[in-house]
Amino acid sequence: MNEQPRPTRRNEIRAQNETLILRAAEKVFAEAGFGGATMQLIADMAGLPKANLHYYFPTKESLYRRVVQDIFEIWLQAAAAMDDAPGPVEGIGAYIDAKMEISRRHPDGSKVWASEVMHGAPVIQDYLETTLRDWTRGRAALIQRWIDEGRMAPVDPNHLLYMLWATTQHYADFGHQIETLNGGRALSDRQWQAAKESVKQIILRGIGAL
Template identity: 70%
Template sequence: MDLAAKQSRQSERRQEREAQILKAAEKVFAEAGFGGATMQLIADMANLPKANLHYYFPTKEALYRQVVQNIFQFWLRAADVFDSAASPAEGIGAYIDAKMEISRRHAAGSKVWASEVMHGAPVIQDTLESELAEWTEDRIKVIRQWIDQGMMNDINPRHLLYMLWATTQHYADFSHQIETLNGGKPLDNAAWEAAKTSIKQIILTGIGALPSPPET
């Protein structure tokens, strides 16, 4: 076996362990917040001795930073469906679906992200200022085009985006509240469908992106 293969297998091993730790960390950070999370809790969740965490991540903050960065990348990628769409109904509809799927499958990550931003984005302020700002401007341009082409009403694109973020992330960030109001049980498939349908119906109708408003 040559050097490349060896390094590859080693780094593979390392990546697996790191992923294992990151997954546990994400969960614990989501449940307890950065301040409430302890390395011991994360270690237990990952079934590793605490000292081992420090072999892979020098400090709690480094571990947290990695978790947040990963989430952010994941979050941004959900917007791929946005640009290639021919119409606002299609693009925004697909974006809502994608973000709702993230809210459902990656609630922990969403919570960590929300927590980070709520507390002033101490670790991803840079990313926020560069990548997120750029991303947002691009999407605003797309929406403006749709408006100019008469495909939707003249809505403030920025606030429309905020509305999309808010509404979809709500189902992850406030999942506990939603579960409580759902009799203490998580939403089932039908309820998630109802949520997606309701959101799309209200927003797409609201921005005038549907041929005719549903009269059901």
């Protein structure tokens, strides 16, 4: 068996720099929005020369679209558990778990997405009209199948999806509010697990799946 070639040092540096840039960009775009962010601010946050940013991402828009695309790809991966599940309890339950974990680990990416959409999606409207629309239609069809099979109550699949997004992403987009109401502290591991279980119970019972 032929061994796969080891990545070169140059490739390792490139991957490290891209990761630094994307993490910094998520934070700056989340705090300043697309209009308020600058490549210099992102470079400073990443601890890299501004020229490095332009080497990897020629324009602010290309970097912004990559940040948005990355968070959406992570959300798509979360939906895989729903696609392969035998029913709504397993599928929607796993989807809630995954989406809330993403909100915990990638809060800035979620905030960037929310801000973009609230401003009318001036940069990613094409993405909403293609990738997101197709994904939503596929998941709505799956939910409708579970309804037709009598596994859950006859609810509007689209509105259920909107509720799932709003609830799970609330923990990222309104994280500061949650921390304030939690005595100024981030939710602990125990509190995150309790939140997931509560959200699953409320939604799954509400749609008649439990």
